[in-house]
Amino acid sequence: MIEFKVGILGAGKIAGVIADTLNKLDAFCPYAIASRDIDRANEFGDTYNIEKRYGSYEELVNDPDVELIYIATPHSHHAEQAKMCINAGKPVLVEKAFTADMESAIEVMKLSEDKNVFCGEAMWIRFLPMYLRLIDIIEKGTIGKVNTITCSLGYDLRKKERVIKPELAGGAMLDLGVYPINLFTMIYNAPPASIGTSCVKLDTGVDAQEILQFNYKNGGSAHAFVTMMFKADNNAVIYGDKGYIEVKNINNPEEIIVYDREKAIADIKPPEKQISGYEYEFIAARDAIITGKFETALMPHKDTINIMTLMDNLRRNWKVK
Ligand SMILES: NC(=O)c1ccc[n+]([C@@H]2O[C@H](COP(=O)([O-])OP(=O)(O)OC[C@H]3O[C@@H](n4cnc5c(N)ncnc54)[C@H](OP(=O)(O)O)[C@@H]3O)[C@@H](O)[C@H]2O)c1
Structure with missing residues (x-):
């Protein structure tokens, strides 16, 4: 069976849950893992049976076989990493919160639309x-x-x-x-x-x-x-x-x-065949990518931006750091 190849950026906690889910999901595989530390990438790769291991995020982005990059780092890093992927023509699914603020969310979504490269927020509940x-x-x-x-x-x-x-x-x-x-x-x-x-x-x-x-x-x-x-x-x-x-x-x-x-x-x-619940956002992303769309209908760019704007305003009013 031809498998849709997902590259995971960041070898943290949720990345492990996703790798496990993709291993159990028909027609998908966690094909590559990138960590800032090659030892961590190798350890993660061994645990989740992942073929390609990289000691930098850039190497993952440059792998021609990766069909979708899943970003699983702290929110503070999502925008720069998403832009790096989109600029390289790589579709990207970005963990929530999509970015650290509204301005960078708008910038990333605009880049995705201008370049017609898929970009989605991994707001998994929308797809359940x-x-x-x-x-x-x-x-x-x-x-x-x-x-x-x-x-x-x-x-x-x-x-x-x-x-x-x-x-x-x-x-x-x-x-x-x-x-x-x-x-x-x-x-x-x-x-x-x-x-x-x-x-x-x-x-x-x-x-x-x-x-x-x-x-x-x-x-x-x-x-x-x-x-x-x-x-x-x-x-x-x-x-x-x-x-x-x-x-x-x-x-x-x-x-x-x-x-x-x-x-x-x-x-x-829940459906008996449900794996972890995270599989549905990956299926929706793959379907959008193979039909040439830059977003999914269930988590459109406008909703990500509206919600980032709302959260920005609240956080500004509370004067949080
Ligand atoms: N959808 C969900 O249910 C769900 C659940 C949990 C988390 N999340 C989201 O997923 C993202 C990651 O959360 P997590 O709980 O998996 O975090 P985590 O366990 O702390 O892992 C984050 C990973 O990001 C990488 N990273 C890159 N720069 C970093 C820096 N400056 N400081 C720390 N880590 C850095 C590290 O990977 P390397 O060292 O390997 O490069 C680290 O392992 C967050 O945006 C979070 O909101 C979503």
Whole structure:
């Protein structure tokens, strides 16, 4: 079978999850790994059975056989690395948060469009079958008009260097807040019309916890609690005027229960063949690349830029570093 060759840039934690996923995914392979340190690349290559190992990111970008580069470094480095890939004509899937700020997000997306080289934000929740079902249920009017969404997202990331350091674009918003904001955007399909927030910072100057309260033009609202200090329940409830929907684990839904005004009417679980959930963003990227598109329909450039802009404004208001 011909396999779609993915090159991984940065041999960190999520890179390992992705390499494992690609090994289990039909018609894909983790073909190359690049690290700043060749020993780390070799170790990663041995662990995940990867053929090509590079001790610099540039060597990966220059490998003519790589069909897609997946960037898995701290957000602070995404923009420069994405531009390096696009300038070399290499399609690129960039981990969230897409970049450290709005200006660089716009610059990268413009370069992708000018050169017609695929560039996507690896916002994996957008591609999950569970969320596609959820959006379909909402669009069919099963719970009526959505009035309010409420959710939490929290992990204990206090020991994670790239999350606590301002110079690596740390903070809860770029690392975690980006998920509820994407969820709200998927459901309301619009940016918020008005916003209320509160933020608690770490000593390093990055944002550690925040409360977000968004109101939308159509009368709907959304609330999120985000923290990098501890593990939260990470669930959501979407309230409509004819029922509501519970989502267990907004990061990778394990169960979605749909209620009418009285009782549960559907209980949805992930597809049995789902690997980790990360496979769907790679399938969508490959399909966009082979059909000559510079973006996917499920995570269009405009949404990445709008969400980066929103997060930039919030972070500026909070005066985080
Ligand atoms: N989609 C998801 O569910 C998910 C989950 C976790 C993380 N992420 C995203 O993926 C990215 C990486 O996160 P991670 O948790 O995997 O991080 P990590 O474990 O710290 O790994 C990041 C890698 O980036 C490389 N790197 C390059 N310059 C660096 C620098 N100056 N400082 C530190 N590392 C540097 C390093 O690889 P080499 O030394 O090998 O070059 C390092 O191993 C982040 O943008 C994060 O938001 C996404």
